[in-house]
Amino acid sequence: MKVAIVMGSKSDYPVVEKAEKILTQFGVQIETRIISAHRTPRVAEDFASHAEERGIEVIIAAAGKAAHLGGVMAAFTAIPVIGLPIKSSTMDGLDSLLSIVQMPKGIPVATVAIDGAENAGLLAVQMLSIKYPELREQMKQYKTKMEEEIIALDRQFQIEK
Known part of the structure; x- marks a missing residue:
């Protein structure tokens, strides 16, 4: 079980770290890289093209602003890609979200x-x-644990009132 997390910039890491924590909690192996769709496109192509050979089964692509990293990854591999839009100083991350979610047919x-x-x-x-x-x-x-935690909080809230 292996997931690759690629991020467009080191500044994305404080957000990416939260995905690493979840994956680690479930015992999933992680490979985290900094790969830019725009500044290192050949590296991005090579990484995505050979991900499956390295045992990677899912790619999480974190990017801000133009946020083309997920689409580039998906163009070069058949394994699932999850886009993680990063809030940038521009448009509060809406630009990133729209760049990732508006993929062309087939990608x-x-x-x-x-x-x-x-x-x-x-x-x-x-x-x-x-x-x-x-x-x-x-x-x-x-x-189930999430549900139990909310039920306990609700009970506590009712007692406090």
């Missing part, structure tokens, strides 16, 4: 919320759980 990129790294990690786990049933069980436990 799908699943997309999560702006700075939604936790959901990118969880979506990668759910994709992997198709092949790895133990991940599906862990995901069920994760959701």
Whole structure:
């Protein structure tokens, strides 16, 4: 079980780190790289073209502003790509979101919320759980724990009032 996380810039890492934490929690191997769709396009092509050979089963592509990294990755591989739009100083990340979500026909990129790294990690786990049933069980436990935490908070809130 291996997920690659590629980010367009080192400045994206504080967001990306949250996806790493989720993936680690589920026992998924991670390969994290800085690859720019615009400044290192040959590296991006090589990385995506050979990802499957290196055992990568899902790619999370984090990028801000023009945010073409996910689309470039998806153009060169058949494995699933999850776009993670990063909030930049321009347009509060809306530019990133629209760049990722508006992929042309034939180049799908699943997309999560702006700075939604936790959901990118969880979506990668759910994709992997198709092949790895133990991940599906862990995901069920994760959701049950979330539910229990909210129920406990609700009870606490009712007592405090």
